[in-house]
Amino acid sequence: MQATHTPAPSPVRLSRNLAVASLLGLIVLGLVWELWLAPLRPGGSWLALKVLPLCLPLAGLLKNRMYTYRWLSLLLWLYFTEGVVRATSEPAPGAWLAALEVLLSLALFAACVMHIRLRLKAAPTQPDTATP
Template sequence: MQSSEAVVVPRAVETTRWLAVGSLLGLIVLGLAWELWLAPLRPGGSLWAVKVLPLCLPLPGLLKRRMYTYRWTSLLVWFYFLEGAVRATSERGPAVPLAILEVLLSLVLFAACALHVRIRLRNAKP
């Protein structure tokens, strides 16, 4: 059965969706650039670039507004927050601003996922 009515998505849901997707993509690009070009542990790139692979998994679910994906992504992101916090306080040179950016992107991703879930649950029809 098809409905002739268009589904209206609240603006806040779309905003948090795009914040989540944008910060997730930012973390992926940052992780690759950091480990391969900007401040690799070894000249020519580092195998540590594979750390971004888990970040690729939630992208389809976030784009499709799957509530479960938003929930587990808000837990996954804490590993990247911790890595950024540790590297920001323990490393020197170009890695420090990259680590701070990783922390900020992680916080934005967490906040966007948490708000997305909260808004959708609040707007859900009983």
């Protein structure tokens, strides 16, 4: 009887999965936070619309587009900044959710940077055709 061996996922695939999971986590956190758990106003807040820009890169991450990883790594600093400000200025439930937003933003940034570096490292190098 032969045991089937499944190969370990590649580091590129792991970084992609971490990026997608972190992005989905930020989207869900933003909605749950602003609509149910600790909205700025009772009954929900229009601030839940802040997750709309996060929905745009989801398709690019799922299609494995390098450009999406690059611009997302810049966009997510807005969410990191919001998390830091709200973690230090809001009362308990909001502060905990803001700290979670900071952690998810850092995880997403790390995943994007890892993914970009691993893909560039794995890309075949092209010889320089412009010789002087």
